[in-house]
Amino acid sequence: MSIEIRNLNKTFGTFPAVRDVSLKIETGQLVALLGPSGSGKSTLLRMIAGLEKPDNSDLIQPEVLFEGVPVGHKPVRKRGVGFVFQHYSLFRHMTVFENVAFGLRVRPGKVRPARGEIDKKVRTLLELIQLQSLAGRYPHQLSGGQRQRVALARALAVEPQVLLLDEPFGALDAQVRVDLRTWLRKLHNEINVTSVFVTHDQEEALEIADRVIIMNKGRIEQDGTPYDVFHAPETPFVMGFIGNVNIFRGSLNGSRGVFGSLTVDRQNFPGGYPSMEGKDVPAEMFVRPHEIELQEKVAGPLSIPVRIVRVQPAGALVRIELRTEKGEPLMAEISHDKFREDIFRPDSLVFAELKRARVFSNLLHR
Numbered sequence: 001m002s003i004e005i006r007n008l009n010k011t012f013g014t015f016p017a018v019r020d021v022s023l024k025i026e027t028g029q030l031v032a033l034l035g036p037s038g039s040g041k042s043t044l045l046r047m048i049a050g051l052e053k054p055d056n057s058d059l060i061q062p063e064v065l066f067e068g069v070p071v072g073h074k075p076v077r078k079r080g081v082g083f084v085f086q087h088y089s090l091f092r093h094m095t096v097f098e099n100v101a102f103g104l105r106v107r108p109g110k111v112r113p114a115r116g117e118i119d120k121k122v123r124t125l126l127e128l129i130q131l132q133s134l135a136g137r138y139p140h141q142l143s144g145g146q147r148q149r150v151a152l153a154r155a156l157a158v159e160p161q162v163l164l165l166d167e168p169f170g171a172l173d174a175q176v177r178v179d180l181r182t183w184l185r186k187l188h189n190e191i192n193v194t195s196v197f198v199t200h201d202q203e204e205a206l207e208i209a210d211r212v213i214i215m216n217k218g219r220i221e222q223d224g225t226p227y228d229v230f231h232a233p234e235t236p237f238v239m240g241f242i243g244n245v246n247i248f249r250g251s252l253n254g255s256r257g258v259f260g261s262l263t264v265d266r267q268n269f270p271g272g273y274p275s276m277e278g279k280d281v282p283a284e285m286f287v288r289p290h291e292i293e294l295q296e297k298v299a300g301p302l303s304i305p306v307r308i309v310r311v312q313p314a315g316a317l318v319r320i321e322l323r324t325e326k327g328e329p330l331m332a333e334i335s336h337d338k339f340r341e342d343i344f345r346p347d348s349l350v351f352a353e354l355k356r357a358r359v360f361s362n363l364l365h366r
């Protein structure tokens with residue numbers, strides 16, 4: 001089922017938690033709402049669910065449509081939505097099996113499946129979440145990750161048209177989160193229910209979502225594939241929020257930018273550069289650590305002399321902490337192969353060549 005929302009706003013008192021959000025989600029997509037704490041993700045999700053009413057006035061007429069049909073007037077239980085929350089409380093006095101069966105058993109007589117059918121369905125779901133062998137256990141006899149899987153099976157039992165997940169793995173420890181997100185992606189490939197999940201964990205969003213919607217201060221900053229938001233960030237906020245980044249503050253004078261001791265020219269700039277006229281326009285240059293190459297000699301116009309402060313070789317890439325002549329910190333990441341080739345000793349002087357950088361003018365994006 002597709003989801004479309006138009007002109008959603010939500011103000012709490014005078015505080016605008018969600019501002020003018022419109023978007024369309026295709027059937028079967030797995031979409032992540034990603035943003036820092038307080039950016040409005042949960043509020044947006046709750047409005048899609050019907051748990052929160054969007055602002056409505058003569059000027060703003062919000063709409064939530066499922067498969068093109070407005071559902072704004074429908075209460076939560078009639079929207080065909082399945083939920084999984086961070087602290088989803090399973091019924092403590094019910095077994096795993098009974099928890100999953102619950103939503104079907106409480107259906108009114110006319111639409112309640114027969115007992116045998118419910119049993120069959122629950123068994124299929126337990127198989128799907130790979131907990132068949134724990135059907136008779138009670139929630140307190142499960143790990144946190146197992147409990148969240150049961151919560152998901154319980155949400156799926158009533159065959160929701162849309163699945164909404166609010167930080168579903170937020171309360172779990174790091175390794176369990178990693179396992180569960182791989183598992184959730186696989187599960188989604190099998191069942192293909194249109195799903196929206198809220199997270200503040202960028203790795204989680206980039207790894208499992210088809211599409212990532214980045215929110216900041218109640219607005220959508222960027223809406224794109226994981227590849228796009230990582231490699232082609234459209235705003236300084238997205239550039240700084242996704243992945244690690246070095247930021248150089250400076251200014252633009254037409255086609256020339258000055259960032260500390262570095263002067264760059266739009267003509268031979270390896271990355272995005274805003275085209276704008278004007279003098280001394282405040283700007284920021286963003287460089288990812290893996291887009292810096294370290295050399296013994298100066299190499300090209302985007303080469304800065306730096307001193308090595310510290311080397312952290314424990315990881316997929318070697319992280320090298322640097323300091324510019326002006327004392328500004330800079331972080332580079334190089335491969336272990338490269339690290340073996342050259343001599344990178346703390347305190348030695350090398351040149352950091354910016355292989356790719358992106359300039360954003362503060363005026364254009366604020």
Ligand SMILES: Nc1ncnc2c1ncn2[C@@H]1O[C@H](COP(=O)(O)OP(=O)(O)OP(=O)(O)O)[C@@H](O)[C@H]1O
Nearest residue numbers: 012017035036037038039040041042043044198200
């Ligand atoms: N019922 C409420 N009453 C007043 N303010 C609220 C209410 N619900 C949310 N807010 C405020 O709205 C803003 C957005 O909250 P929301 O929970 O949507 O953010 P979020 O991006 O999901 O954050 P988090 O990741 O911390 O859950 C926050 O500043 C929050 O304090």
